[in-house]
Every structure is written in C-alpha cells, then in structure tokens.
Amino acid sequence: MYENSFPNKRYKKTIEFLEASISKPANILDLGVQNPFSELMTERGYNVENTLGEDLDLDFSTILNSDADVVTAFEIFEHLIAPFNTLKAIKADKLVASIPLRLWFAPAYRSKTDMWDRHYHEFETWQFDWLLEKAGWEIKNSDQWTNPVKKIGIRPLLRSFTPRYYIVYAERKK
Template identity: 60%
Template sequence: MTPFENRVKKTLRFVSETLEPGSIILDLGIPNKLGSELKAQGYEVNNTSGEDLDIDQSKLEEKFDAVTAFEILEHTLNPFGILKAIKSDRLFVSIPLRLWFSSAYRSESDPLDRHFHEFEDWQFDWLLEKTGWEIVRSEKWKSPVKKLGFRPILRMFTNRYYIVEARRATR
C-alpha cells in the first residue's frame, strides 16, 4: 500500500466512525480520490471549484452536514479566515504535521503545490479553538516511505499526519 493509499484508508475510517452515510459534505478543494471514495461509501460530496479560498469564501456560507478539508489548509495563506467563515457545524480536517528534520513541502514543477503552513498539533488545535471550533477527537499517524536514507528512517517513527473532528463551539 502506498503512503497515499494508507492516508485515504485512515481518513475514510476516521470519517465513517461518526458521520452517517447519506450526509451531505462540502469538501474543500476540487474533486479528488478521497471524495470519490466517500461517495462510494454513500456520502453526498460537493466540492469547491478551485477558487482561491483565501479570497473567495462564498461557498463556505452554505450549510452542509459537514465540511471536510483534507490536506488543503496548509496550502492557504489564511486558514484562520477560512475556518472562521465555515457556516456548517461539523468539520473533519487533516493536515501534514511539521517535521523537525524536513523543510516545508514545495513542488518545483507546480507553483500552486506548496505548503505555506505546516503546523504542530498544538498550533492547529489552537487555530481551531480561536476560530470557534471544539475538537471532538483527533488522531495522528506515520507515513513511512520505501526509500533508503536518514529521513525515511525518521518517518518510520515520527507522526506526519493529524486528523481532527470538530464541532462549532456553542456561542
């Protein structure tokens, strides 16, 4: 199983543990493999259209049963504004964690495929709290790669991904 397939499997399990099939989801980002898998499990998945969520947050003003944001907030300049703008009461979000032994991800070939943020778990928890979310549960996992080297060895022992289920805090 590839690291990506492992992430998809873990994410699907995490979501399906508490979100009922048939729920209507707004998935931040364009249609993707994870959204297709959620649809196959009986969820209705709507996506944003590739708009820059730092600038255009109009889609977030609609209410859905849940909003999902899987490895997308690290690509934005203003995750605070995005999280604050979500009108739905339920959120499933995952992020890559900051690794002390590796700099932030930056694709050399795609100028949009870059991480502006890589959080530590406590930083992300604080961001959620400051934007009006209460964490219901969370989980971390490793993402080992089948390569030789010092960093691949460290990835076997270091959590790389963090996923959270949150609910809108009572006002």
C-alpha cells in the same frame, strides 16, 4: 484495496476516521476540487459537493452558499496563507480536517513548478488545535499516523516512527 503505501494508507486512515465521526448519509462540502478521495466518500455513502478551485484565502462564496452539514478539508489548510478566515467562514456545525505535520528533519514542501502546490504552513498538532479553537471550533476527536517510505537513510528511518498526518473531528462551539 488499501496497502501501506501512499496514498492508500492515508486514504484508509482518513475514511475510517470520517466514518467513525460522521454518520451516513451526510451532506458534505469538501474543500478542494473533486478528487479521488471525494469520489471515495461518495462511494461510501456520503453526499459530497466540492469547492470549485477558487482561492479559499479570498473567495468564500462556495462555503457561504453551502447548506452542507459537514465540511471536510483533507490537506488543504497548509496551502492557505490565512486558514483562520476560511475556518471562520464555514457555516456547517461539523468539521473533519487533516493536515501534514511539520517534520523537524525535513523542510516544508514547495513545488518548483506549481504555484498552488506549496505549503505556507506545516503545523505541529498544538498549533492546529489552537487555530481551530480560535476560529470557534471544539475538537472532539483526533488521530495521527506515520508515513514510512521505502528508502534507505536517516530521514526514511525517522519517517517510520514520526507522525506525518494529523486529523481532527471538531464541532462549532455553541
């Protein structure tokens, strides 16, 4: 099922990290609308509820009304203007989140046709760590991986050994 291509490598790494961090069956609030990865989590034995497409910079109602044990946020925080506020609003004590890392050799991602598909932030690992800590989370585990592309050139070569994705498991500070 998983190959070394997008999004399969990312899905493989993400589900392995999630299963190593969170026991089943856990009740998960997955930030973002239902998608192929939230369906994969359900297939793997998690009880998954998604947010409804609301603007998570402004509307925390689904987060505040959720009784989930765990919140997952896979490539969500870079799309928010103020991810700190969303991180503070989470009631669950456990968080698994991934982000695309800032690449010094490539500009931030910006869709020219979809206003929601833009990156307001592309973090370095230390920046995301600080954001989580300031929002009241303690990182318990993390990982990062590359995303090589099958193209020729300097940027594709750099992508073969420069980490592109960063994932963390964090718990709410007591």
